[in-house]
Amino acid sequence: xxxxxxxxxxxxxxxxxxxxxxxxxxxxxxxxxxxxxxxxxxxxxxxxxxxxxxxxxxxxxxxxxxxxxxxxxxxxxxxxxxxxxxxxxxxxxxxxxxxxxxxxxxxxxxxxxxx
Amino acid sequence: xxxxxxxxxxxxxxxxxxxxxxxxxxxxxxxxxxxxxxxxxxxxxxxxxxxxxxxxxxxxxxxxxxxxxxxxxxxxxxxxxxxxxxxxxxxxxxxxxxxxxxxxxxxxxxxxxxx
Numbered sequence: 001x002x003x004x005x006x007x008x009x010x011x012x013x014x015x016x017x018x019x020x021x022x023x024x025x026x027x028x029x030x031x032x033x034x035x036x037x038x039x040x041x042x043x044x045x046x047x048x049x050x051x052x053x054x055x056x057x058x059x060x061x062x063x064x065x066x067x068x069x070x071x072x073x074x075x076x077x078x079x080x081x082x083x084x085x086x087x088x089x090x091x092x093x094x095x096x097x098x099x100x101x102x103x104x105x106x107x108x109x110x111x112x113x114x115x
Numbered sequence: 116x117x118x119x120x121x122x123x124x125x126x127x128x129x130x131x132x133x134x135x136x137x138x139x140x141x142x143x144x145x146x147x148x149x150x151x152x153x154x155x156x157x158x159x160x161x162x163x164x165x166x167x168x169x170x171x172x173x174x175x176x177x178x179x180x181x182x183x184x185x186x187x188x189x190x191x192x193x194x195x196x197x198x199x200x201x202x203x204x205x206x207x208x209x210x211x212x213x214x215x216x217x218x219x220x221x222x223x224x225x226x227x228x229x230x
Contacts, residue, residue, distance in 0.1 A: 022140035
């Protein structure tokens with residue numbers, strides 16, 4: 001059953017390459033994605049390494065990632081879980097996410113401004 | 116000798132992953148890059164497939180691509196040549212450009228707005 005807490009997620013066939021690249025093109029968003037490589041996290045724990053973002057900024061980043069198809073956000077009790085849609089991305093754009101993750105720098109120091 | 120017509124280009128060591136992803140995240144810029152895969156072009160001929168951009172818009176896109184390290188713009192007589200920095204990108208971010216090019220859609224119809 002769909003509820004108000006279910007957020008829209010694109011099907012892999014509807015992923016847009018440029019939208020995915022844009023979602024990954026921000027240091028804070030890329031850092032959040034790097035933090036999901038080892039498994040899902042509670043949304044409340046998803047922050048870029050090196051600096052806490054204001055809640056509204058974080059929400060905006062997570063929306064950009066979700067709408068591009070990079071992450072899935074699902075209700076989990078009173079929390080939400082965020083997971084990387086690794087298989088969906090790999091199926092649609094083979095090699096892309098791995099190339100980005102391989103190229104991604106170690107987390108930046110906290111004084112690096114987010115774009 | 117450096118002249119006023121030489122534009123600045125980053126060294127591969129200074130390429131920023133997020134800047135490259137951002138440069139490739141616009142449909143018009145991605146289409147320009149696709150047009151350079153088979154070899155350099157005169158800048159005057161570099162337009163996204165499907166629609167001519169105003170000169171100022173094109174210049175802005177080419178600057179974004181050049182400053183990210185994606186393309187090199189060199190004087191060539193009265194014209195400028197634009198080439199894809201494929202080897203430099205491959206050396207710095209292995210597999211990334213190929214994954215993007217493999218995933219890139221065929222050129223869009225002319226009624227698709229550029230971002």
